[in-house]
Amino acid sequence: xxxxxxxxxxxxxxxxxxxxxxxxxxxxxxxxxxxxxxxxxxxxxxxxxxxxxxxxxxxxxxxxxxxxxxxxxxxxxxxxxxxxxxxxxxxxxxxxxxxxxxxxxxxxxxxxxxxxxxxxxxxxxxxxxxxxxxxxxxxxxxxxxxxxxxxxxxxxxxxxxxxxxxxxxxxxxxxxxxxxxxxxxxxxxxxxxxxxxxxxxxxxxxxxxxxxxxxxxxxxxxxxxxxxxxxxxxxxxxxxxxxxxxxxxxxxxxxxxxxxxxxxxxxxxxxxxxxxxxxxxxxxxxxxxxxxxxxxxxxxxxxxxxxxxxxxxxxxxxxxxxxxxxxxxxxxxxxxxxxxxxxxxxxxxxxxxxxxxxxxxxxxxxxxxxxxxxxxxxxxxxxxxxxxxxxxxxxxxxxxxxxxxxxxxxxxxxxxxxxxxxxxxxxxxxxxxxxx
Amino acid sequence: xxxxxxxxxxxxxxxxxxxxxxxxxxxxxxxxxxxxxxxxxxxxxxxxxxxxxxxxxxxxxxxxxxxxxxxxxxxxxxxxxxxxxxxxxxxxxxxxxxxxxxxxxxxxxxxxxxxxx
Numbered sequence: 343x344x345x346x347x348x349x350x351x352x353x354x355x356x357x358x359x360x361x362x363x364x365x366x367x368x369x370x371x372x373x374x375x376x377x378x379x380x381x382x383x384x385x386x387x388x389x390x391x392x393x394x395x396x397x398x399x400x401x402x403x404x405x406x407x408x409x410x411x412x413x414x415x416x417x418x419x420x421x422x423x424x425x426x427x428x429x430x431x432x433x434x435x436x437x438x439x440x441x442x443x444x445x446x447x448x449x450x451x452x453x454x455x456x457x458x459x460x461x462x463x464x465x466x467x468x469x470x471x472x473x474x475x476x477x478x479x480x481x482x483x484x485x486x487x488x489x490x491x492x493x494x495x496x497x498x499x500x501x502x503x504x505x506x507x508x509x510x511x512x513x514x515x516x517x518x519x520x521x522x523x524x525x526x527x528x529x530x531x532x533x534x535x536x537x538x539x540x541x542x543x544x545x546x547x548x549x550x551x552x553x554x555x556x557x558x559x560x561x562x563x564x565x566x567x568x569x570x571x572x573x574x575x576x577x578x579x580x581x582x583x584x585x586x587x588x589x590x591x592x593x594x595x596x597x598x599x600x601x602x603x604x605x606x607x608x609x610x611x612x613x614x615x616x617x618x619x620x621x622x623x624x625x626x627x628x629x630x631x632x633x634x635x636x637x638x639x640x641x642x643x644x645x646x647x648x649x650x651x652x653x654x655x656x657x658x659x660x661x662x663x664x665x666x667x668x669x670x671x672x673x674x675x676x677x678x679x680x681x682x683x684x685x686x687x688x689x690x691x692x693x694x695x696x697x698x699x700x701x702x703x704x705x706x707x708x709x710x711x712x713x714x715x716x717x718x719x720x721x722x723x724x725x726x727x728x729x730x731x732x733x734x735x736x737x738x739x740x741x742x743x744x745x746x747x748x749x750x751x752x753x754x755x756x757x758x759x760x761x762x763x764x765x766x767x768x769x770x771x772x773x774x775x776x777x778x
Numbered sequence: 779x780x781x782x783x784x785x786x787x788x789x790x791x792x793x794x795x796x797x798x799x800x801x802x803x804x805x806x807x808x809x810x811x812x813x814x815x816x817x818x819x820x821x822x823x824x825x826x827x828x829x830x831x832x833x834x835x836x837x838x839x840x841x842x843x844x845x846x847x848x849x850x851x852x853x854x855x856x857x858x859x860x861x862x863x864x865x866x867x868x869x870x871x872x873x874x875x876x877x878x879x880x881x882x883x884x885x886x887x888x889x890x891x892x893x894x895x
Contacts, residue, residue: 543792742789742790743789747820747822751823752823753822756822758829760812760832761822761829762819762829763827764821764829764830
């Protein structure tokens with residue numbers, strides 16, 4: 343949201359073609375992240391749950407896009423109410439080619455770019471409940487969560503709510519996306535409960551190559567996510583783009599070193615995790631801190647996330663794919679880091695504590711407390727309510743045979759051996775075709 | 779000496795290994811197999827193609843044991859693999875004519891007795 347305050351474009355309310363071209367590309371890049379996330383998550387689960395895990399991300403695209411168009415966008419970006427926006431943009435009324443105040447891109451492009459954020463955040467939460475949550479219950483959860491949690495947090499941080507108007511800096515979504523998903527994931531894991539074999543058997547990732555490829559696609563898409571969050575091709579976007587290169591690289595190096603100290607080997611899945619952690623760390627800070635500090639953020643910010651990832655599996659909380667560690671803790675760290683090292687000569691807005699502006703750190707602390715609290719409590723209550731109406735969990739039998747066959751009637755790695763072709767006849771009966 | 783063959787659900791394989799371990803049965807092979815018993819066919823659909831999966835994934839345990847270990851092994855397989863639903867699998871016990879431990883050349887009972895260190 344930084345450029346909204348830059349005097350350079352404050353007077354321009356007409357469309358800039360260069361900015362618009364980049365924002366169209368950025369929107370597509372962010373959408374690709376959700377597919378990358380699906381691949382990343384699918385690789386981390388057991389093979390019998392590959393498709394279900396991926397499908398939760400695909401479902402998030404469908405559901406969050408529609409809820410966003412109907413009410414989410416309006417609640418997030420209509421007006422400057424402290425807690426929630428209005429309904430003037432209900433069903434995209436008034437969202438057209440005229441730029442929003444302070445931007446140089448058509449309102450429709452702004453809407454679409456923000457939609458892809460709601461989509462990926464909704465998909466991120468699924469990482470906490472994979473391998474045992476009923477698919478139908480997840481669809482209901484995603485529908486309500488994208489409105490009641492994401493849109494509210496997006497309003498607070500981006501849309502004129504109390505955090506942004508109070509001075510909190512959040513470049514690309516440390517509040518709604520990273521802390522929003524991370525602390526919601528913790529609540530979801532607690533309500534839905536652990537997988538039945540959790541803590542009894544080793545539940546291992548089934549395809550480390552998917553995990554690396556997924557992480558790579560996420561990183562690639564993140565250049566649109568962070569690089570587009572200046573809503574232009576201006577300085578803030580360029581800075582965020584380059585920082586998105588630097589921070590994950592530094593986080594990788596920290597991860598390598600910690601892996602070496604802990605197990606004497608550098609792990610591939612650890613590396614994939616480090617890429618995500620690095621991208622998340624720089625998400626809130628991208629357009630506000632210097633490249634030098636972005637590197638420090640990568641090196642240092644990876645530490646609490648690594649600690650969380652090592653510690654969490656020793657607890658009874660089956661927050662399966664460590665959304666809290668990779669997104670919640672990293673987002674929290676990034677938000678606070680801005681308050682320390684923001685530099686007005688880089689971002690044109692505010693200095694941090696190290697440059698003589700302690701108040702900025704206070705604003706950041708406020709966000710780092712409020713966003714996790716709201717995300718956790720709202721998600722906890724939401725899932726309790728849904729759980730009172732319908733079962734959240736798959737039956738033990740379905741969990742045992744795997745969610746792919748149970749909910750999708752497909753296998754990720756079907757061989758076709760022993761499969762007999764079935765053809766419906768005129769009466770709707772099934773005929774078993776001669777396999778020969 | 780007998781060869782105990784247990785064909786079980788893949789999701790119960792870990793439970794079987796635990797049960798065998800508790801019964802102090804050492805020396806196990808397992809392999810993934812596909813088979814068909816009495817269980818209902820599973821229907822899957824891929825785009826326009828609907829198929830009945832006639833074969834289910836199973837895990838096959840093979841345990842060569844001395845006679846006194848036959849019953850504990852069978853009990854452990856039953857205990858670990860049972861869910862009560864159709865498709866829990868089968869156990870076959872077959873006579874074993876000869877066994878050789880390759881490292882030492884020991885044969886018969888000595889070859890199927892675990893090395894105690």
